[in-house]
Amino acid sequence: MTVLAPETGTGSVALSARGLVAGYGDLAVVRDLDVSVSPGEIVALLGPNGAGKSTTLLTLAGQLPPIAGEITWLGTPLTGALHRRARAGLGFVPEERSVIMSMSVRDNLLLGSGGIEPAVELFPELGKLLDRRAGLLSGGEQQMLTLARALARRPRVLLADELSLGLAPIIVDRLFAALRDAVGEFGIGVLLVEQQARRALDVSDRWYLMRRGEVVAAGASDGGLEEIQRLYLADHDESVAS
């Protein structure tokens, strides 16, 4: 199914998938998916549990091979593993926290190769925690570290999976504000997987809604909540449109 959403970024499309079929071995859990991200826009990928959001991100990041379809990067086919895509400017924050718990905040940031200063500029909170072991940070601080490390590299596109998972609303607001700042300042394009539609719409420019492995609707985030709530209600599942 092809669902078109207005482009809101500042330039031409950076990352795009066309007719993407993705899954595990021969098992396709994402079908016929068209999505795109341009520099300078935040695009929310919404949908209930099991809709295929993480599978989509893992495939775009190069951690799962596509079953069919095409992924392009700046207009040319994108292949290769995550580390090669990272060198080209594709960042990925997976659902599970990816900081190294036994290492200090400083060393975690150095591992990210974006440097310490740009990360602390985005999250001054990290400045006083540089010598602390990441495992001793709160969940919110760990997620700040993860996001700071990813953004400090100035990716052209960042794929972010459920940044808000298990975090207090005030921390999620802080993470999303920093994300918005970085997008505005550096023209990063973001594909943001989120369960909480309302929050995702607040930070994003446009959205796709997935259900059972397919994109079923898309639109501009401004004023999009009503349509998304209607679609969830139509599916007798309003739990995530909150």
Ligand SMILES: Nc1ncnc2c1ncn2[C@@H]1O[C@H](COP(=O)(O)OP(=O)(O)OP(=O)(O)O)[C@@H](O)[C@H]1O
């Ligand atoms: N390793 C795996 N092997 C086989 N099937 C899987 C695997 N991981 C996920 N799936 C299935 O793929 C489908 C899509 O899962 P996915 O995690 O992409 O959904 P999601 O929209 O990200 O859900 P959530 O919001 O709960 O993370 C689900 O039916 C899930 O059970």
